[in-house]
Amino acid sequence: DTGVSQNPRHKITKRGQNVTFRCDPISEHNRLYWYRQTLGQGPEFLTYFQNEAQLEKSRLLSDRFSAERPKGSFSTLEIQRTEQGDSAMYLCASSLQGMNQPQHFGDGTRLSIL
């Protein structure tokens, strides 16, 4: 079990630029989740995949955000035309299917918008 891996760990970019984050889940996990966490708050759900299918997206997720999970393995989260309010920690988690299956989190990607 090598754990959930996220890259990069930190990303600093200018407002208006596009950014892409990558998440490599635990290999046998078929569910993958993306969250956003701001200081002092709990993780806020963005979207999740079962295998390669994106099954749910938060209504808070604007059209500037898109996520993919080609072939049901790694996932990418892209933010287009970044805004100041996008500054946050972006967390990825994976799990096996099943109600009692906990999510295993990566260390996150911290995004800072200048």
Next chain:
Amino acid sequence: AQKITQTQPGMFVQEKEAVTLDCTYDTSDQSYGLFWYKQPSSGEMIFLIYQGSYDEQNATEGRYSLNFQKARKSANLVISASQLGDSAMYFCAMREGGGSGTYKYIFGTGTRLKVLA
């Protein structure tokens, strides 16, 4: 709608004492799961304990136990014999069983625990 409420922004506990972190939830689904996670200052989210809505006994994992009161919709985390390394942010989370059309996890706002030497 799903909701998790953690009413204690911060808690202090003396080393070796027990502490209870409160969590209440709201759901219309009969099938759901409740989770507690620990997030140290280093940032990683660590799974601690799980309780299913149909579980008749309270969950226990080492020094962690979950005081599950279904009628009151509460799922409080009890940490026994607190250690300095328990100082962290603690999040309660819920996942519904799909009856309401969603399988996502919802997190509370967290409780910051500080263990005093």
